[in-house]
Every structure is written in C-alpha cells, then in structure tokens.
Amino acid sequence: MKLKKLAHLIALIGVAAPAFAQSSADQPEGPIQRVEITGSSIKRVAKEGALPVQVISFDQLQKQGITSAEQLMRVISANGTGADNPTSGNNVFGPDADRVSGGASFASFRGLGPNSTLVLINGRRAPTHGKSGKAVDLNSIPMAAIQRIEILKDGASAIYGTDAIGGVMNIILKSNYQGLEATGSTNVTEAGGGNIHRASLLAGKGDLETDGYNIMGTFSFTKNEELDSRQRSFANGFQPSRGLSPDTTGTPFANQLTGAGSALGTGFTMPGDTNKYLQAGLLSLQGKCDTYPGMSQYQSDLWKDVTSPLRSKYSCAYDYGADYVMQSPSKQGNFLVRGTYKLAPDHKVFAEAIGSKSDVTSILTPAQISTSFANGNAYPVGGPYYQDLSALIPTFDKTKPILYKWRANPVGNRTQDNTTQSGRLLIGAEGTIKNWDYRVGLSRAVSTTKMDLLDGYAYTKALYSVLGSGIVNPWALPGQGQTQAAMDAINKTKYIGSFQTGRTTLDQVDGNISGQIFDLPAGPLAMAAGFDLRRESYMYHQDVAAEDILLAPGNANLNQSYRYVRAVYTEFIAPVTKDLELQLAVRHDEYSVIGGTTNPKIAFRYQPAPWLLFRGSANKGFLAPSFTQLYTGALSQELSNGVVDTVGCAQHPGDARFCAPEKFGYMSGGNPNLRPETSKQGTLGVVVEPFKGFSASLDYWAINMKDRILNRSPSIVLANPVALAGNIIRNPDGTIAYVQAGWINVAGAKTRGADLGLRGDGKFAGGYKWNATLDGTWTQSYKFAEIGNYEEYVGKFFTRDLYLRWKHSATFSVSRGDWSVLLSNTFASGYKDQLPNGGKGTPPAGFNPDVASYTTFGLSTTYTGLKNTTVTFGIQNLFDRNPPFTAHNVDDVVGAGWDPRVADPRGRAFTLNVNYKFF
Template sequence: MLFKLNRLTQSLVMVGLVLPAMAYAQDAPPTPKKDEGKPQRIEVTGSSIKRVRDEGAVALQVIQAQDLVKQGITSAEQFVATLSSNGNGVDNMTTNQGGDFLNSTADRPHNNGAASASLRGLGAQYTLVLLNGRRLSTHGLNGTSVDLNSIPMAAVDRIEVLKDGASAIYGTDAIGGVINFILKRDYQGLEMTASADKTQHGGGDMYRLSVLGGVGDYEADGYNALFSLTYDTNNRLRGTQRSFQNGYQPDRGLAPDTTGTPFATIGASSGTALSGYYTLPGDTQSYNKANLLALQGDCSAGTDMVAYRGDITGFNNNNKACAYDYGKQWSLMQPVDRFNLVSKANFRLSPDHMLTAEVVASHTESAVEYTPIQLTTKSAGALYPAYIKDANGNLVRSPYYQDLTGLVPGFDNTKDELIRWRCLECGPRQQNTKTDAYRVLLGLEGVLAGDWDYKTGLSYAQSKADTTLGDGYLYQDQLSAAMATGLINPFLKAGESQTPEAMALLEAAKARGAKLYGGQASVAELDATVSHEIYSLPAGAVSMALGLDLRNEKYKFNESESSYPTINGVSAPASLDQASRDISAVFGELDVPLMKSLDLQTALRYDHYNDFGSTTNPKVALRWQPLPELAFRTSYSKGFHAPGFEQLYGGSSTGQFNSDINDPVLCPNGGTDANACGIRPDIVTTSNPQLKPETSKQWSIGLVASPLPWLTSSIDFWNIEINNKIAALSGQALMAHYDQYSQYVVRDENGYITEVDAPIMNQAGAKTRGVDLNVTANVKDGPDTWVASLDGTYTDSYKSRFSANDPWTELVGSFGDAIYGYDLHVRWKHQAMLTWSRGDWSVTGVQSFTGHYRDEVDGFGSGVTSPNAPTWVKSYTLYHLSATYTGFKDTSVTFGVKNLFDTKPSYSAHNVDNVVGAGWDGRVGDPRMRSFTLRVNHKF
C-alpha cells in the first residue's frame, strides 16, 4: 500500500487542532493502578478510550455467551435475528433469495451462501460487523457485507451491539450501528460441546460439535493460547414438509400467477399456432393462452396444477390457462455446513506489553434450491414442433403435439406451438456455494511511558467464494435441440412420465457442475490507537485518544467459464476485474467531565479514499447524571458510506421482470396486443463510476433509570437520515415513474419495449426514527435468583424517495413493494427473557414478538388486490423454554423446546416471487415450527 505522507501529516495536524491546546501544556496525571481500588477501565465498542462500561453516553447492548446457550442459539445469524434493532430484510440465508439475480439489488448483489446483519433495517452495507474490535473481509461474492457464517460462535465470550452511528470511530459501514463479536480471553482447560436441534415435523434439523482448549495462565505464566474448532450442519427444509407453505388459497386471496405448468400451456405469439388473442363463443373475455385441461375444466389433472384465478391476480386473459403451485415446491431452508477455526495466543513481552497472534478461518458450503425451470419464450426452446422427421426423413406429426383445433378459434395446427412448460423432470434448480474466509492478525498492546494506553495491529482478511450449478439447469442449445425432436412430452398429466429416450435427452443437456460465478474480497489493515488522561479538571480527568487506520480493500467478481446465455434461466451477471482502493484515516476522541454529573464525549475522523476523495465526520455525545439512579444521554454524529466496487465498476448485468407488465404507453389499461400487454422485457442494471458517497446525520436522546436496586431501565429515541442513497431503479419503479424515467426504456422500430435499463444512481435518500426500550430486573430471593429482561424497538417512521422532487413514501408497517424494495420495517419488535436459577438448576423462558403490518398489495403488478386477502399480517409471537443442569461432574446439560406452542407463521396472501413464503412471510416466520434442543458440554 502506498500512502502520501504529506497528506497523512496534514490530517494528523487537523485532528490535533480540534483538541484543546491546554491538554498538551500540562503533565498528564498518573493513571491509577488496578490495585488502587478503582474499577478496571476497558475498551468498549464505539470508543477508543478505555473506560468503565457504564460510563458511556450511547446505548450499548451486551450479550453474554451463556445467554445464547439458554436460547439454543448456535450461529451468528440466529443471534442477529433475535435483536429488536435488526431489520427484517432479505439479508439472511433463510430468505433463500440470494442466488436469484432477479431479486438481486444494487446494494446486495450475488448473496449466495451469505447471511448478514441489518441494524435499523437500513441494509447490510450500513452495519459494521467486527471480531475483537477489528474488521473482517466482506463476503467474496457480494463484496458489501461480512458473512455471519464466518463468525466462530463457539469461541465467543460476549457480543456488544452499538445501536448508534460510529463512522467517526470506525469509518464506513457504521451508519446503522456496530456488532462486535468478542472472543474468549485467557481461557484454560479443554471442553467439548455437542448440540442438536431437531424439528418435530421433520426437516431443518441442526447439529453442532465443537472443541475448545486453552493453555497458560497469562498472569502467572506470561502467555495464553486458545484453540477452537467447530462443525455445524443444517439440513434442508422443503415446502412440501409444511402445510402452511401453500400458494393456492383462493378463499384467502392467494393464487399463483404462472402459466408455466407441468401440463404445458400454449401461449399467443405471431407466427405460431396461436397467433394472438382469441374469444370463445358466448364469452366477451379475450384470452392469450390456452391449456387443454383448462378448456376441459380439469386443471387438477396435472401435477400440483390448479385453475388460473384471474380474479385474484388481475390477469383474466389467462383464465383459459392453468396455474402451478410453484410456491409449495420452494425450499424453505437451504442446507449449510460450516467449519470454524480459531487459533489465538497472547504473550507477555514485559509487564506493560502484550503480543497477540491470531488466526480465524471458516469454510461454508450451502445449497440454495429453486423450483424446476419453465420454458416461456421462443429463445428458451419453448417452440414445440408441429412436425418432425421420421427415420426416412419424411415430415410427420409430432407425437405429443397438442391440437386445439375446434376448441380455440383461429388455432393453426400446421404451425409450431409456443409453450409455457414447467419441466418437473429436469429437477429443482440448485446452486452450490463454497466460501473460504480467514483473518490473520499480529497485534501489540499495553502501556507506554507516561501511562499511555496503546493498541496496534496488522491484519489481513480474505473471503473467497464460488458457486456452481447443481441439478435442474440445462444448456440452452441442447435443450432447444431436445425439444425440436418431438420426443419430449410437455403435456403430461399427474402420474404419467417421460420415456427413457426423453429422459436421456434432458439428462444430456444438464449443466450440472458448471461454474456460475466466483468472487474474492480482501482487506489489509494497519491500525494504531493511543489513549491517556491528559488533563485534570475540577470534575475529573480529561481523556483523549488518537488513532490511525490504513487499509487496502480489494474485490473481484468473475462470471463462469461458460457462456451465460447458453444456460437456461441464468442471466449474465457483470464481470468485475480486480478493483482496489487505499484508505487512510486519522481520528481523535475526547472524554471531558464538564461537571461532576456531566460528561462530554467528542470524536472526529478524517478519511481519504484514493478513488473518490475525502470526508470528515464528527460525533458529539453528552451524559448527565443528576442522581445516582438517573442518567440522561444524547449524541449527534455524521457518517458516510463509500460506493461499493460493484456499484462503481461492475459493468452491466441482465435480468428479467418477475411477473408480466403492461407497457404504460401502448397498454396503459390492459388490452389484447401481445407485444405490449403482459410482457417480460429484459432489465439491464449498469454500474456508475460517477457515484458520490452516501452521507448520514443521526442523533439520539435517552435516559437510564434505576429506581430500585434490582431494576434498571433505559429508553432511547433515535433518528437517522441518509442522503445520496445508492440504488438501482427497479424495472417496476421505472414503469411506475415512466414520465420521469422514460429515457431508460428501450423500444424497437415498432415502438415496443425490448429492454429496460436500470442504472445505479445516487437517489434522494431515506430517513428513519424510533425508540429503543430496555428493562432488566435481577431479584435474589433466598436460594432463588430471578433475572428478567426486555429489549424492544419501536420504529415510528421509515421513509424513502427517489429524488428531491418526489414525495416521501412511508414504509413502516407495510409489506414492501417492487419500487422501494422488500425490506420489512415493522413498528414493534421485542425479545423478553426470564431466568430462574437455584443451585445446579436454571430455567429460561423467552418470548419473541414481531408486530403486525399491512399485507402485500397487488403483488402481481396488475392493479388488482383480491377482496379475500387480509389487510394485515397478524403479529407473530413465539415462546421458547430451556433448562440447564450442572450437577454432573464437569458436565452441563441443557434441554429446550423452541416454539413451545408449535405456532405457525402468520398468514400472508403473497407468493414467493418477491419474498420467500407462499402464504406466509419468510422475513418474519420460522418455518421449522416446534423443535427440541439438547446441548451437552463436558470439561476435561
């Protein structure tokens, strides 16, 4: 890495100028030693100054490892899902959407195999995830956020969640907050832990085995070495294993919008057997599709087929087709295998200096799965031949040709048919992702002459991921050739099967094992901080910290060795050659006791990015404690977020609309023009090297009260505003704002839409505000101890808009839409826990609550919402119960029941096109339902 020394020198001088000059004119008072009776001062998340934890002026939530055990939590993703401050978005693996390019966004592309945090529901790119206070690499595929699968949970001692902006301390990514996973320190001994989490209804089981060992007493021996190895495995859970996964519930306003069925539907297209719309005798409705089973009133004769319900979807011209309940076939949980390794050693170089060497590594394998492919366009091999050649080269009628002459007016049985066919025989589409991540660190910390605390470290972190195709994907040329033989029968009823010759053709066309894409992200970092009490005021000592942070970030993303257009259903993502950036930062922090009861904390950070410029961000916080039982706190800060490599340099990627749309010019109110009504043009997303960084302003104000010795509570009001928010206009947003963005719609010489360009751009922004509530009670009653806690978040508002000329759109309490995205912002979430303990026993009960919100409106883009669909998705409450017994020698056993009352996810009248869950919402509901947990820990 190369950094300009003169720029760095200027930056250090700039930080020095904002610190009180008198601080440097005095001899610093001696720092009290540990044995002088004062509490030990430690560094906590959100500050570089060592302090007693309760002295902070911002909300810091601390979760101990034993609390995770009581809740049966074994992964970082499970833990983050319990945080009331974390959003319900599409950043986690359980949404099962990461690998689908149709659902990728500009800020979260290529999310296969990754799970992320999203504090305040802002998105994973605004939450900084740290391990022992230092950065990890972003995921090798998406390059924007840390993969929670890489966190070694078995070696975690505690987790600190800072629910406040921290760009002035940590730089980019910290607008929404910080989650800091802190590993065990000075551990001695050897222990093994085995756990199982088995569902009552089958599927989705979880198992874990871990070994943790440590040698050396740091105080007595001058060293400590820790080692941890963990293996986790999660089994697949399929939609067919849960009754609530059902995409056809017309009495509740839900029906699938697809005419790609196992018994194929014939579509209208010029030059084919069904050249355009048709009208049946005695019927005024015109139709553009035809299915023999629908015309016979017997759609249920096909596998998982149902009657198409245009009264629900809004597309009545499809009513002579059938529909397929593809949502029922969706995979609810993908299988995941994780290996995590921690190797860490601390060495005492002298009484005041410690050397740390650390290696953290992980290997994750996941397998996302989607429904079988469907053929819908001519280019996809969906033209079924009217005639084929026999062994003598003569044209003969295709044996499986569906002749609708006499049933459909104008049907021309001399021409090929355009079919919409769901190829169940091809198998479910599978994408397998392997991710290898690691971080190596060499650190030094201690006390310098004059009692200056210091910490410095040199680290390198990398994440490399590759996705290959499993079953279900076929090479387009081979598939088209196979369909042209006429040997494959796309008109099969339930119970019927393809011939061996047809299965051989399909098998030969499969792209199993082809590399879909791969990526690699890395960060090399040198950090250093010093802190000290630099001046004495009547109210106490002024503490200061100065820091330096030098980073080099790299990212590359490459498409497969194959040609993407040759694989059916695989859109071409952008290919990004390696991009890198150098970041140099200096920062300063002050803790000033203005009065005995009033503390001021200030911070200022300057960052220089070699690829887009510099930014300076301050933070100011106050803490006033007029009474021992009462303290007030407030903070104000500015933040920034640099554009991602993919957003800047990723080039173009091509996808398609999830559902049919109508041309806002040629088919504004529906019609019979098959080239303008019910179309699915390509969507091309293009990067933008001219993007500006996103900026933010945020403030919070709150209080902490302890009216009784056993009771502590806090309430904090918070507000965040993001400007220049980076996003790609979705195709639906372009259609909804056509007058404003018509220049991005590409038309052919006849005026028909052929392509919609969705550029990545700086938009107006987003703003959100709300309240955090925390209550903790700790009561000792003879031999019994009761500990109760509640952590809740009320989001009062979350608004977005595209430009300064657009009105703000309120998103809190609504399902989401294709214009502003599908991150869910509920008004109220909380996690409540009650623990009783006596002797060798402890019992813990947990309540997890997510409030109600408005259901999806017009999910198909037709302008129609079924009157049978509920207005609200009901609140969702789960109860968990566990008991721990430690009476066995060196062994503890924990048994628990998750989802004690076997509660189903709340009903939602949507299908899986936009958010996973057919008849329920995968962002909120737990599809596993009741499960039983057992954890055994033995210390040797």
C-alpha cells in the same frame, strides 16, 4: 490514572473501546470486568455510557438454543426485518436481490441494509463475503469461540469507521482460556426437516498473568439439514378465499401462448364471447387444473390488470412457492487459534488466526420457459405430443406450431453449491507506557466464494433446440414423465461444473494511543488519537459465460480492483462538571476512489443523581459505494416471469406483444457515477434505576440518509415509465427491446424510533435467584424515496424490508443450586398486507388486510450437577406457532402464504446441548 479506569463513564464510546473489550476478558477481577458487559449487571446507571449498547453473552445463546447466525439476528430487535437471511436471500427477487450471496447471513441494523452495518471481530474489521462483497457473512464467525456480542445502536462510530450508519456489531471472542472442553448440540424439529447439529472443541494452556503466556484454540462444525416448503402446511400459495393465488402460468403442464404465426394466432375468441384472449391451457378449458399437484385454475379476479383483463382467464397457474427450500442444506467449519505472550507487566504481543469454510447447497425451482419463434423452441406441427385445442377453441389453427409457457421440471431444480472460505491473520501489541495506553495491529483477511452448478441449468440455445425438435412433452401428466430419449437430449444440454468465483481481501494496519492530558476542575481530560490504513480489493469472474446458460445467476466479470482507505481520528472525554461529561470526536477518511470525508461526533452523559442518567449523541456518516456497485460490467439477463408493458398495453389493448410479452430482457450492472451515501443521525436517551434490582433505558434515535444506493430492478423501472423512461429501450414498433436496470442513487431515507431496555434481578424465598431482560425497538417512522416523493413504510408490506412498528426479545430465568430455567420470548408486530396484483386486483369478500403479529416462546433448563458437565435441554417455539398468513405472492419476496423475513418456518424444535470439561 489510565483512561481504562474511565471506562465506567464511557463504556463502548471510549477511545480504546476495542482494547477494553479484550482487556476485560483477560482480567477476571476489578471494576473493568463489570463495565464491559454492560447488560450483565443490574447496577447499570453508574456504568452506562453516552451511547446505547446491548450485550448478548455466549451463555444466553446456548440457553436459547441459538446455533445459527439467522437465529441470532432474530433476537436483536435493532436488526432490520429484511431479505438478509439465507432463506430469503436464496429465493428473493426483489429490487436489492443478491443472487450470488450463496446462503450468507448479514446484519442490517435499522433496516438500512448490510452495507450500513459494520461487523467487527474484537474491534477490528472482518472480510466481506467473497462473492457478494457487500458485507460480512455472519456464518464465517466461529460461534463456539464467542464470549459475547456487543450491539452499538448508534451509528457512525468515530473509532471503527464512519460507514457504520446503522450501527456496530462487535463480536468479542474468548481469550486467555485454560483447559479442555467439548460441546455437542442438536436442534431437532418436531414436524421434521431443518434439523441443526453442532460440535465444538475448546482448548487452552497458560495463564497470561501468572505464566506470562496463553495459547488457545477452538474448532466447531455445524450441519444444517434441508427443510422443504412441502414439509410445512402453511406454505400454501393457493388460498384464493384469503386473497392469495399464484401469478404464474409457467406450469409443469404447459399453457399455450398467442403470437403471430402460432396455432392460437394473436388472440382467440370463445363461442358466444367476442372478447379476445391471450393464453389457453387444456386442463383449464376442461376444468381440471388440479390434476397436476400444485396446479390450480388461474384466479383472474385476484390478478386482474386494468390494461390486460383477459390475459390468463383460460390458463392454469402453478404454486411454485410451495416448491421452495425453506432452509438450505449446509455445512460450516470454523476455527480460532490465538497466542498471547506477556513481554513485561504492561506489555503483551499476540497473534490470532480465524478461519471458516461454509458449504451451502442452494436449491431453486425449475426454470420457467416461454417459447417463441425467435428462439426456435416452439412446438412443431407433427410432433408426437402436438396438443390440438380446435375442439375447444374454434379459431385454433392446427396447421401451425404452438407457443407455450412451461415450468421445465424435467430439467431439474436449479441447484448451486456455494463454498466460502474466509480467514484473518492478525498480529498485534498492547500495553501502557507512562500512563498512556497503546494498541497496534497488522492484519490480512481474505474471503473466497466459489459456486458450482449441480443441476437444473442448461445452455439456452441447446435446450431451445431440443424443445423445438418436439422430442420433449411439455404436456406430460403425472406418472407419464418423459421418454428416455427426451431425458438424454435434455441432459446433454445441461451445464454442470464450476460457474463463478468471487474474492475479497482486506489488508489493515491500525493503532491508537489513549491517556490523560491534564486535569480540569471536574476531573481529568482524556484523549485518544489513532489511525486506520486499509487496502481493500474485490474480484469476481464467471468461469463460463452466464449469458449462455438459461436463468443462470451472476454478475458480469469484474477484474481485481483495489482501493485504499486512510483514516485518522481523535477523541476527547471532557468532564464539564461532576455530573456532566462530553465526548468530542472527529474522523477523516480518505478513499482513493471516492475522495475524502470528515465526520464529527459529539455525545454527552449527564448523571444528576445515582439513579438517573441522561445521554445523547449527534454525528455524521459516509458510506462509499462498493466495488460491485461501481464496477460490475453489463450483464444481459431475462426475466423469469412475464410482465406487462404498462404504457404499451394501454396504447395497444389486447396486443400480446405489449400485454403478454413472451419474454423480457434486461441489462444490469455497475454505475461508476455513483455518489457516496451520507447521513446525519443522533440519539437522546435516559436510564433510570429507581430501586435496587431494576433499571430501564429509553433511547430515541433518528437517521436521515441522502443519495441511497439501490439496485434498480426491471420491475421498478417498468413501474416508473415516466421518471425512468430513459431506462426503457424500445424497438421501432414500440415494443420493448430491453430494460436498463442496475445501481442508482435515489433520494434517500428518513427513519425514527426508540429502543427500550429493561433489566431486573432479585431473589425468591428458598434461595431462588431470578433475572429478567427485555430489549425492544419501536419504529416511529421509516420514509423512503425510491424515485419521487418520500413515502411512509412503517407497518406496510414492502418488497425490500418490512419496517415493523415494534419488535422485542425478552428473557426470564430462575436458578437455584445446580438448576436454572430460562423462558424466552420474541415478538414482531403485524403490518398491512400486500393486495393482489399490487392493489389492481379485486380482493375476495372478507379479505383481511392485516398480517397478524408473530410471537414465539422458548423454554430451557440447565443442569450443572454432573461432574465437569453442563446439560441444557430446551424447546424453541414452545407453542408451535406457525408464521402469520400473508396474501403476498412469491414474486419479489419468497414465501407462499408466509414471509421468511418475519417468521421461522421450522416450528417447534427441541434442543440438547452437552458441555464436558476434561480439565
């Protein structure tokens, strides 16, 4: 008996799991077909394996109106609630901000980061994102070609690779298709903006079993339209009564700064007030900040800092969070071509090509500029727009230049065009020789991302020179604008053109054999052995120097770097008794850069009764540092928002050099001394089927990680001035010269939780059939150590990820004849909100410290009564639920009054999907 026939005992943990996934689709009859789609049959107990697997079918995706990777990840409860979607990634400035991801969407199971989630296509690795290089961009997957998605919620798979610490996402594509069909879908929001349209074509000829061959191909095209924050009323960063207001004085109508030799000097006083103030705005002094759209009076009480209470009292603030783009305009094209030939009854060869092209326009708010004498961009005395505040500030010296902070709207929105082309060519063979199954493959995968700058970026020195000439008016009111001469001068400083390119490659040879060795008293002992040889490479270069362009995103150049990974593994499936079996596995990976690691795995499956199953596993994981983390060169950058030197300001209270610095430079880059991340994890679960038509599974999981690799932001360095004192480089006078940021190994993470799965089906009177599902994740604990001791983060605001107590997705469908109706639900629990100024500010009376939970419903109906046609109409976010309010400011995490890590900003949307089969 072949090992495949044991699949109902081991599901995806079997030694030939990738082969199972494909063979089940190739064979329409027999027990194997029911086994692989573990979530589609109510008779789950006899089919469940030792590890928890969630299966999402293509039919489920269509009926729920899911047309993008971002929407897909929202319905996977095991996925983290982090900044790994295009909306957050486009704007987030947090510790692990990936400023070169270019609208990519990543999986991050258990909230452990994209690097810790292994994404596979038909059981084999896919290329990582060309420019980011950290993980597979899910936008590169041809969604129209998906047959199902299998979520392995236990990490460190001994088959796929020990770097799968958070879990495995195995995307199974269609195969052995015959016919021709076209599909068109549209997803239109009720409030406008953010519409999504998709069209696809699927064709195939030849039946593998009867004709001995099959050739199939699919092509799809998706267009995402832009959605701006101004199109949604909840994107409002000025709600001071609720504890939210902007913390930026870089306004379109500039605020003046203090500084030695400037008109305001090193500080100013007001009549009858002995306090010394550090910033001033004309509109603020006149009580007219709201003259300019998006501007408001700076809320000093909310943003009060004990070391600098007088910094911005007389300044205006700007709600630049309401200028963010919630959904970037994008276009994606994907294709799959696959040919399979049957050499003999038990042998077949195949060739497969997958390709994609994604074009995403990332739009950021205009640059914020703080002028200084060192940069030569102070506003000169005698300039045509010189702003004299002497009537309001007696100490104002109008014989001296003006320093100011300004949101440079005339320069334009910082606009990037990111084009990613990815592809994989695979040839392989599968078959059976004397009851031993074999599988072998040779593949090459490439992903290339190019970024062009379209607007909003200027050469720093050239722009500063224009500002220093006085031709530009930083105090232009709405309707005034700039003179043509000023705009011509600004436009000449801009850089528009090719900016940076990244490229990853993956060459892989893999194979395995599986079969039975001999019979034990309780049944046959099955084993498998396999190998995985890979050559990975990464290249990143700037087409122009990023340091010369103001606030240009990017990393330093990294020449083509290679590493080799050689892995061997073996597994045994041993029946101990009639009801108990064990899986024993071990894998050795040898990295040419890091060294070798051996990681074992043990799992069990115990079924004492037909309606009851116990299962569990224990394993180790190993995650090597990425090319970017190791080798990226040093890059000099400047913080976009002023920050306080906590130590210096405490020693020099009121001194603007420490308490209100004009700018902060920092260095970022790779760290060749990084150690690999390691993990120990396990699961323990139970599955019950108390009666026909219902089953439930509950799996408890735990993961301990050491030496986590995180990008240390300048703000984190400054927030830890003692532990990271060596990363704060000071001038002889004590002021900060620059901050050394970059990649480090931190203490680690510990997380615990449980996954709940419910399945039910049955019949109503009158021939109606019903089906219900629920997949939920309860996170008991997530403890993380950034620098010092472990701290609990479940249910608390955090800038990197939100670790919510409970998340679930559920469906309930009813069908009869040509009609079916599906009701879907997603839920994310609430959490403790961020307090103003990191808890240093004073919340207003009645401040609600809790962010509400977020739940949405969807409703769709499908009709198949038309010849060769299937029509699905649906409503997403049925009750038009707005994202829950949060008082966090937009810095570190995008979202003025809402959080894109939790909620979908599109609101109620209507979906229409039409599929027509020509033959």
